Amino acid sequence: MTSDIAPGEPIGADTRGDDQGLPAARPASHAANVPASTPGVILRIVGLHRHFGGVKALNGIDLSVEKGEVRCVIGPNGSGKSTLFKLITGIHAPTAGSIMYGGGRIDGLRPFEVARRGISMKFQVPRTYLQLTVRQNLRIALQRTRLSRAGLRDRMRDLLHLVTLAEFEEAPAGLLPHGQKQWLEIGMAIAIGPRLLLLDEPTAGMTPDETRRTADIVKQINQQADMTVVVIEHDMDFVRYIDRRISVLHQGRVFFEGDLAAVSSDQGVREIYLGS
Numbered sequence: 001m002t003s004d005i006a007p008g009e010p011i012g013a014d015t016r017g018d019d020q021g022l023p024a025a026r027p028a029s030h031a032a033n034v035p036a037s038t039p040g041v042i043l044r045i046v047g048l049h050r051h052f053g054g055v056k057a058l059n060g061i062d063l064s065v066e067k068g069e070v071r072c073v074i075g076p077n078g079s080g081k082s083t084l085f086k087l088i089t090g091i092h093a094p095t096a097g098s099i100m101y102g103g104g105r106i107d108g109l110r111p112f113e114v115a116r117r118g119i120s121m122k123f124q125v126p127r128t129y130l131q132l133t134v135r136q137n138l139r140i141a142l143q144r145t146r147l148s149r150a151g152l153r154d155r156m157r158d159l160l161h162l163v164t165l166a167e168f169e170e171a172p173a174g175l176l177p178h179g180q181k182q183w184l185e186i187g188m189a190i191a192i193g194p195r196l197l198l199l200d201e202p203t204a205g206m207t208p209d210e211t212r213r214t215a216d217i218v219k220q221i222n223q224q225a226d227m228t229v230v231v232i233e234h235d236m237d238f239v240r241y242i243d244r245r246i247s248v249l250h251q252g253r254v255f256f257e258g259d260l261a262a263v264s265s266d267q268g269v270r271e272i273y274l275g276s
């Protein structure tokens, strides 16, 4: 792996343009849980550092995500998870290191440039308009699309279905229970069809049932809408429902990576994260 890839230089087999369909599949055996139709690395992070004064929030992150994955990122408080997302989305610039996405390098780009390349993040802070209905909120999120009237109608129907809010489309967002508000937020984040969706603790404050349903929604988004998802979570039930590859952050580095069984049985992870 190298950290000296120039901005704009291609880094993987990601040839999918918005209207170009998917690239040819490669054999499914390259990764157990990655669908064969989504080959290649979509996100590659090398030696990423971000320091805030003396605080080394990120201290040499190396991370690769394959197209089609749902990657869970876990780690103790202050381990750098949210900072990692803020660097990917251009909110913060790296102190050192590189972030490659799709066809090129994105570290140092402004947030709107990163968004334009197909990366969307659901923020912790709500961004919905509480006095507007579910449908009106999604319509606002769809403003930047160039879809025809029929295309918009189809997209709206798909979105409402994906985030399980079809029955509540005329409900004011402010009257939705907490879980459904979060799902509306997810709907707004995926409205314009990003290729990479970042979710920072989407189940915070949810009931166990809402948490499980959120995992189902994330799986649907991944499979039906063909989006790669990276999700930061503290809730281990959610991570269990997702049951895909997990990256464990600790002190600004990727401390361990593996499936649920490997992460759960690793003594080092237990010590730093699970506290046993």
Ligand SMILES: Nc1ncnc2c1ncn2[C@@H]1O[C@H](COP(=O)(O)OP(=O)(O)OP(=O)(O)O)[C@@H](O)[C@H]1O
Binding pocket: 052, 055, 056, 057, 075, 076, 077, 078, 079, 080, 081, 082, 083, 084
């Ligand atoms: N803008 C900032 N200025 C100064 N320090 C910061 C800033 N953002 C993050 N930090 C520090 O960087 C470290 C990592 O913070 P970060 O929010 O990324 O952790 P986290 O893993 O998301 O934690 P949590 O699980 O509590 O959400 C912490 O020590 C935090 O105080």
Ligand SMILES: [Mg+2]
Binding pocket: 081, 082, 083
């Ligand atoms: Mg955080």
